[in-house]
Amino acid sequence: MRRSLLLILFTIPSFVFAQKFNLSGTLTDTLNSPLPSATIMLLNAKDSSLVNFGVSDTKGFFALKSIAHGRYIFKVSFVGYATHTQIVAPDAGVIDVDLGKVRLKPQSTQLDEVVVQGEKAAVTVKRDTIEFNAGSFKTKANANVEDLLKKMPGIDVENDGTVRAQGEQVQRVTVDGKEFFGRDPKLATRNLPADAVDKVQVFDRKSEQSQFTGIDDGQREKTINLELKPEKRNGAFGTMMAGIGTNDRYQGRANINRFSKGKQLSFLGMGNNVNEQGFSINDYMNFSGGSQALMGGGGAIQVQFDGGNQNGVPMNFGGRQNGVLTNYAGGLNFNNTLSKKTEINGSYFYNHLDQNIDRTVERINYIPNGTYNFNSFSRTRNKNENHRLNFTIDHKIDSSNSIRFNTNASISNTRLSTLSESRTMTPDNALQNTSATNNTTIGDGLNVTSNLLYRHRFRKKGRSFSLNVNGVVAQNESNGELTAENEFYTGLGEKRNVAQENSQKTNNQTLGTTFSYIEPLGGRKYLEATYNFRTNQNQVERNVYDVNNGTQTMNMQLSNVYNSNYLYNRPGLSMRINRAKYNLSFGASWQKTVIDGRLVLREVDINRSFQNVLPVARLNYDFSALKHLRFEYETSMQEPSIQQLQPVIDNTTNQINQSVGNPELKPGYNHRFNANFNTFDPAKGVGFFAFMNATYTANAISYAQTINPNLSTLTMPVNVKNASSVNGNLNFGFPVRKIFSRFNIGPTASLRNNRVLLNQDEVASQQQTMGGQARYNFTFKDFFTLDLSANLSNQVTSYESTAATKPQDQEYFNKTYSAETNLTVLKNYQLNAAFDYMVYDSKTTGFRQDIPLLNLSVSRFFFKAQSGELRLGVVNLLDKSLSVSQQSSVNYLEQTTYNNLGRYYMISFTYSLNKQLNPMNNGPRGGRGPRMMIQRD
Numbered sequence: 001m002r003r004s005l006l007l008i009l010f011t012i013p014s015f016v017f018a019q020k021f022n023l024s025g026t027l028t029d030t031l032n033s034p035l036p037s038a039t040i041m042l043l044n045a046k047d048s049s050l051v052n053f054g055v056s057d058t059k060g061f062f063a064l065k066s067i068a069h070g071r072y073i074f075k076v077s078f079v080g081y082a083t084h085t086q087i088v089a090p091d092a093g094v095i096d097v098d099l100g101k102v103r104l105k106p107q108s109t110q111l112d113e114v115v116v117q118g119e120k121a122a123v124t125v126k127r128d129t130i131e132f133n134a135g136s137f138k139t140k141a142n143a144n145v146e147d148l149l150k151k152m153p154g155i156d157v158e159n160d161g162t163v164r165a166q167g168e169q170v171q172r173v174t175v176d177g178k179e180f181f182g183r184d185p186k187l188a189t190r191n192l193p194a195d196a197v198d199k200v201q202v203f204d205r206k207s208e209q210s211q212f213t214g215i216d217d218g219q220r221e222k223t224i225n226l227e228l229k230p231e232k233r234n235g236a237f238g239t240m241m242a243g244i245g246t247n248d249r250y251q252g253r254a255n256i257n258r259f260s261k262g263k264q265l266s267f268l269g270m271g272n273n274v275n276e277q278g279f280s281i282n283d284y285m286n287f288s289g290g291s292q293a294l295m296g297g298g299g300a301i302q303v304q305f306d307g308g309n310q311n312g313v314p315m316n317f318g319g320r321q322n323g324v325l326t327n328y329a330g331g332l333n334f335n336n337t338l339s340k341k342t343e344i345n346g347s348y349f350y351n352h353l354d355q356n357i358d359r360t361v362e363r364i365n366y367i368p369n370g371t372y373n374f375n376s377f378s379r380t381r382n383k384n385e386n387h388r389l390n391f392t393i394d395h396k397i398d399s400s401n402s403i404r405f406n407t408n409a410s411i412s413n414t415r416l417s418t419l420s421e422s423r424t425m426t427p428d429n430a431l432q433n434t435s436a437t438n439n440t441t442i443g444d445g446l447n448v449t450s451n452l453l454y455r456h457r458f459r460k461k462g463r464s465f466s467l468n469v470n471g472v473v474a475q476n477e478s479n480g481e482l483t484a485e486n487e488f489y490t491g492l493g494e495k496r497n498v499a500q501e502n503s504q505k506t507n508n509q510t511l512g513t514t515f516s517y518i519e520p521l522g523g524r525k526y527l528e529a530t531y532n533f534r535t536n537q538n539q540v541e542r543n544v545y546d547v548n549n550g551t552q553t554m555n556m557q558l559s560n561v562y563n564s565n566y567l568y569n570r571p572g573l574s575m576r577i578n579r580a581k582y583n584l585s586f587g588a589s590w591q592k593t594v595i596d597g598r599l600v601l602r603e604v605d606i607n608r609s610f611q612n613v614l615p616v617a618r619l620n621y622d623f624s625a626l627k628h629l630r631f632e633y634e635t636s637m638q639e640p641s642i643q644q645l646q647p648v649i650d651n652t653t654n655q656i657n658q659s660v661g662n663p664e665l666k667p668g669y670n671h672r673f674n675a676n677f678n679t680f681d682p683a684k685g686v687g688f689f690a691f692m693n694a695t696y697t698a699n700a701i702s703y704a705q706t707i708n709p710n711l712s713t714l715t716m717p718v719n720v721k722n723a724s725s726v727n728g729n730l731n732f733g734f735p736v737r738k739i740f741s742r743f744n745i746g747p748t749a750s751l752r753n754n755r756v757l758l759n760q761d762e763v764a765s766q767q768q769t770m771g772g773q774a775r776y777n778f779t780f781k782d783f784f785t786l787d788l789s790a791n792l793s794n795q796v797t798s799y800e801s802t803a804a805t806k807p808q809d810q811e812y813f814n815k816t817y818s819a820e821t822n823l824t825v826l827k828n829y830q831l832n833a834a835f836d837y838m839v840y841d842s843k844t845t846g847f848r849q850d851i852p853l854l855n856l857s858v859s860r861f862f863f864k865a866q867s868g869e870l871r872l873g874v875v876n877l878l879d880k881s882l883s884v885s886q887q888s889s890v891n892y893l894e895q896t897t898y899n900n901l902g903r904y905y906m907i908s909f910t911y912s913l914n915k916q917l918n919p920m921n922n923g924p925r926g927g928r929g930p931r932m933m934i935q936r937d
Contacts, residue, residue, distance in 0.1 A: 020066045021090050025099030027060040027076060034060030035104060038078040045071040045087065053681070055626075058580065069094075078104055129203040130680065138779055139194050142239060142869050142910050145226060148194035150787075151777070155202070156731075156744075161186040165202045168222040168676065168691070172205065175226050176233065178264055178335040179345045179392070187349075188226065191255045191268050193239050193912060199227040233259045236913060238267075243871075243908025249274055251906065256913065262337035268349075269330035274875070275321035275901055277353075322883050322898040323357035323380075331388075346391040355382040358899040364845065366799070366807030366891045367758050372432070372711050376422035383415040400457045407450040414443045414478075422656065424711045432711040435656045436485045443478030462520030472510035479503045486656060488710040501552065504542040511535055512568075526576040530589070536566040538642055556601060560648045564597030564606070574616070586617040593639060593667070599646065606645055610667045612637055627679040638668030638701055644717045657713045666719050668700045685742070689731040696724045704757035705891070720755040720762070729772070740780050747772035756890045761803040765890040769795045783824035791816040797888045808844070810893045812886045815839040828866065830859040832873075840884045840895070847895050849884045869910040879903040 023042070027035040040062050042052040051072060056062040071089040081104040090097050137151040149155045149163060156164045163170040163185055173185040180188045205223040238256040245251075251272040258265045270276070331349030338344060356379075363374040392406040417440040424432045451470040458464060484498040512534035519527045544558040574587025590613050597606040614635040621629040643650075646661035673694040680687040700723035706714045733744040752767040771793035778786040797810040820834040836853040857873030881902035886895050 020068055021095050021097055022063060022065045023067060023074070023088065023097045023099070024061070024063040025102050027056045027062065027078070027102050027104060029081070030103055030105060032101070032103075034058070035078050035081070036060060038062075038076055038104075040064065041075045041077075042067065042088070043073040043075060045073050045089075048073065053684075074099070076102060076104065081106060129201050132200040132202075134194065134197045134200055138782060138785065142912055143194040144190055145192045145194050145197060146189040148197060149189060149200065149224075151779075152200060156746075157189070161190060163189060163224065165222055165224060168678075168689075170224050171221045172223045173226065174223065175264065176228055176259075177225055179347075180266065180333055185224070187268065191253075192226065192257075193237070193255070195912065196228050196232045196237050196257070197226050198229040198232075201225040201227060228259065232257075234261070235259070238913045239910060240913065241908055241910040243906045245274075245904045245906030247902070247904045249904045249906060251276070251908065264333070264335040266333040267330075268333075271328040273324070273326040274904075274906075275323075275325045277321070277325070277327055322359075322900065323355050324899065324901060326354040328352040341396040343394045344392065345394075347389070349388045351384070351386045351388075353382070353384045356380070356899075357382065360897045361894060362845075362847070362896075363892050363894040366763075366893075367707055369803065371427055371808065373425045373427065373429075374422065375425075376420060378418055378420035380416070380418045384412065385414075386410060386412045400459075402455050404453040404455075405451070407448065409448045410446075412443075412445040414441070414445075416441045416443075424656065431489050433486065433488045433490075433656055435487075438483045439480065440482075441478055441480040443476060445474070445476040447474045448472070460520065462526060463518060465515070465517040468514040468516075470510075470512050472508065474506075474508040476506045477504070488712070490710040494710075499547040500544055500555065500558075501547055502542065502544045502558075504540070506541075507539045509537045524578045526578075528574045528576065528587070530570075530572045530574075532568065532570040532572075532589075534566075534568040536568075538562070538564045538566075540642070558649055559601060560646060561600035562597060562642070562646060563600065564595060564642055567594040567596070568592070570614075572614075581623070582619065582621040584617075584619050586615075588613055588615040590614070591637060593637065595645075597642070597645070599648075602647075604647075604663070606663050608645075610637060610639065612667075612669060623679075626681065628677070630674070630676040632672075632674040634672045636670045636672070638670050638697055640665040640667060640701060640717065644701070649714075656711075657715070659715045662716050662718060665701065665717055666699055668697045668719070668723075671696045685733075685735040687731070687733045690729075692726070692728040694724070694726045696722065698722050700755075702754065702756050702890075705759075707759055718757060720757070723752075723754050725752040726750065740778055742777045742779075744775040744777075745772070746774070754890050758803075758891060761801060763803075763807065763890060764800045765797055766799075767795065767797045767888070769793060785820075785822045787818075787820045789818045791818075795888060797893075807891060810844045810888045812840070812842040812844065812847075812888065812893070814886060815841070828861045830861070832857045832859070838884070840886050842886060842893065842895065844893055845895070847886075849882075849895075849897070851880050851882065851884065852878050853880060854878050865912075867912040869912075871908045871910065872905075873908075874903065874905045876901060876903045 027038050029035060034056075036056055036058045038056045038060070040054045040056065041050060042064055044051050052064045052067060054062055054064050069090060069092055071087065074086050074088045076084040084102060084104050086099075088097065088099075132152050134148060137148060139147045139151060146157055146161065146163075150157050158164070163173070170185055173188040174180060175188060175192070180192075202222075202224055205221045236256065236258045238254065240254040240256075241252060243251040251274050253270040253272075254267070255269075256267045329349070329351045331347060333347040335345045336343070359376075359378050359380070361374070361376045361378075365372050365374055387410065389409045390407075392404070394402070394404045396402045418437070420437045420439075421435070422437075423434045426432060449470070449472045451468065453466065453468045455466040456464060480502045482498065482500045482502070484496075486496040486498070488494045488496075512532065514530065514532045516528060516530045519529075521527055540560065540562040542558075542560045544555045545552040546555050568591065570589050570591040572587060572589030574585055576585040577583065590611070592609070592611040595606065595608040598604070599606070612635075614637070615633070616635065617631075617633045619629075619631040621631075623629070640662075644661050644665055645663050647663055648661060650659045673692075675692045676690070678687070678689040699719050699721075701717055702720040702723065704716050704718040706716075708714075727748075727750040729746060729748040731744070731746040733742065735742045748769075748771055750767075750769045752769075753764065754767070755762055755764045757763075771791070773789060773791045775787070775789040777788075778784075792813075792815050794813045795811065799807045799809065801807065815838070817837045818835065821832070823831045825831070832855075834855045836851075838851040838853070840847070840849045840851075842848070854877040855873065855875050856877060857871055859869050859871045862868035862870065879902050881900050883898045883900045884895065885898075886893075888894070
């Protein structure tokens with residue numbers, strides 16, 4: 001008993017000492033009015049390092065929890081008020097510390113007893129905005145904004161330039177709140193110097209409608225705003241670089257910006273033959289109109305983003321750029337505030353692309369009664385010129401009315417030529433058919449899109465209406481030549497030689513209008529009525545001629561003249577409920593689509609009518625300023641395209657494997673679910689993000705494939721029972737400041753179910769993909785950084801079939817391991833090494849390809865503030881001049897190998913214009929992380 005009492009007596013002090021305390025209080029001004037969304041920081045009194053962080057709520061209340069006992073500096077900052085500081089040192093055993101009312105004085109009042117010096121807080125939270133102080137994150141000298149974003153917690157930058165913040169893809173990057181070259185984030189992140197940025201603000205941008213009415217409709221767009229340093233807003237800044245290398249390699253780029261009050265003017269220019277592009281996936285979709293075509297190629301359906309793309313814009317979805325690309329690009333962007341009521345924005349951008357691609361394809365095609373192999377080699381020369389023009393004017397007529405007009409125009413010219421050879425074989429390598437094709441296409445395109453938005457607010461708060469009118473005019477013309485030698489080896493054998501010329505004209509006119517009326521119901525509840533009307537007219541004239549001894553004969557089977565009109569009517573009604581912590585919207589619309597089309601040459605009418613009820617629901621719930629939940633449910637119609645409805649054979653992509661449309665095709669009914677949860681602690685730098693997306697499509701549009709005895713195929717779109725997919729990813733990032741490190745782990749998983757018809761037998765596939773990314777960063781002071789990452793993707797596809805035998809299951813594993821380090825020595829020298837090791841492994845076929853890539857460079861800095869950089873580097877030191885991709889679908893597994901740049905050395909010089917305007921920057925960008933020094937007088 002006595003021993004137990006002694007044990008308790010010794011345990012109690014240890015327990016009390018180990019306890020933590022909670023700190024709370026209420027922020028007010030000198031008139032006792034609450035101060036919401038003020039920034040609260042708790043600093044270690046010994047070294048002023050950040051210990052905890054928070055913001056006040058709408059009533060000015062704040063609470064910091066689970067703080068280890070010790071001596072701290074309590075600090076509060078709020079715009080327009082002087083900073084408040086005081087010492088907090090609770091006695092041992094105290095669990096709750098209530099500071100009561102903490103009154104902040106106006107900015108004009110000086111606090112003589114405390115002088116704040118040194119670095120700013122690394123992270124600040126302002127309502128729904130997380131703001132990073134750019135100076136607290138180290139980057140290499142002459143870095144761009146993309147390099148800066150990679151250092152910030154909760155922000156990831158993928159290889160193709162896609163930026164993700166808090167687990168979501170960033171859709172828009174603005175500069176001081178203004179558009180920068182339209183809406184392509186990559187043009188800002190890869191062309192603006194990091195040295196010009198003062199703050200990086202990450203937030204969910206509300207819709208234009210919500211911003212005007214003040215009523216949250218639940219729609220969000222992840223946005224990053226780059227707030228420039230004050231000296232950069234009133235002067236010129238930028239960078240210029242020129243380099244020359246071995247094997248006739250060259251590279252040059254420039255960005256020059258001239259900003260002043262209410263005005264922004266930027267110039268971008270670049271030219272190189274080292275596979276660097278100046279645009280992203282958004283540009284590609286603008287050029288191509290987002291169209292998808294049925295492709296042949298050994299019995300597979302795929303959307304082709306390289307040599308088969310008639311728009312001629314090469315794309316790279318992460319990893320290495322395929323082929324060898326020469327690129328010239330340049331443009332101007334301007335923003336001008338004409339008055340308090342009127343702002344204008346515009347940009348012009350030009351691209352010239354010349355790409356050479358050698359591609360080798362090895363594909364296993366799975367059919368109900370076995371397999372067959374398809375191999376091909378193609379050489380493509382792809383040239384494209386594109387001009388883009390954007391212009392926007394936003395005018396506030398008065399406090400109740402505003403008008404916004406936007407127009408985008410693009411002009412493109414494409415020349416595409418492809419030489420290809422293919423062969424199809426049985427599993428025992430018995431040759432079934434061969435094809436040699438020469439295909440050349442020259443095309444021109446014009447696309448103009450305009451939008452006019454008028455908004456009106458009534459006197460009654462919350463009541464408003466808007467009218468949106470948009471129109472599209474698109475014209476495309478192309479001429480082509482096709483020659484092919486096809487040979488079939490089954491039966492008696494057969495040779496088919498083709499010589500054709502073709503021309504095509506496509507015209508599209510779209511006119512639409514959307515009307516929206518919002519009526520407040522009281523209690524922060526609103527009713528919205530909408531009506532959307534759209535008409536889309538198309539005229540397609542494609543003439544195909546067989547050429548024999550110089551004589552042209554029209555091929556009626558392949559030629560087509562098609563006129564159509566799509567008519568959409570969509571009335572809808574929805575309810576919105578807005579509360580302090582959440583907003584909820586739900587409703588439904590009824591959509592009717594009428595298609596009136598005619599195949600003129602065949603005298604066939606395609607008249608269809610579709611209608612559906614389309615419910616929608618959105619919920620945004622904010623647990624706190626740093627913890628959010630988003631949920632969306634939407635329905636839509638998966639309507640067949642014009643090409644899918646036309647019963648006309650397309651043989652331009654592959655002579656052996658052709659496609660044809662289906663006039664009996666019906667629309668699919670699509671359900672989409674999105675859920676997104678994120679929480680971020682700026683004080684600790686810890687973030688957790690979770691995202692899930694699920695789709696289910698009834699009556700989904702898939703395809704049916706007829707495989708002939710000679711293994712030639714004909715593919716046609718058809719409706720199947722359903723298709724579904726589920727995708728999810730988690731992301732957890734945290735620092736370990738004692739070892740100057742940050743870790744980031746992001747597992748991903750997806751499950752897809754699809755159905756196709758192969759020779760009338762239904763084949764259902766289930767595709768499971770597991771993988772993710774792990775990253776590690778080590779930053780020691782201002783002279784050494786190390787970044788390590790691994791990206792894994794394992795895909796398994798299994799099948800069920802109504803046939804006697806089912807296709808073989810497929811599995812492949814793609815892995816990428818990366819390492820990069822920067823070392824600054826003797827202040828003016830910097831060494832850089834970057835290594836990527838890519839592994840492509842197919843467990844089904846035994847295919848394996850390893851690609852190690854090593855880049856090394858050394859830099860010498862000159863001039864004041866190190867504004868000049870002389871750099872000597874080697875790219876692809878190990879001389880691996882190829883790239884690889886693997887993919888599987890419902891009925892095939894494919895490995896594709898492309899040519900790529902080999903080893904080359906390059907010397908370059910970079911000059912940063914007006915870098916000396918920032919006297920605090922004496923060397924590579926950077927700081928010591930989230931620390932604040934306070935000096936007492």
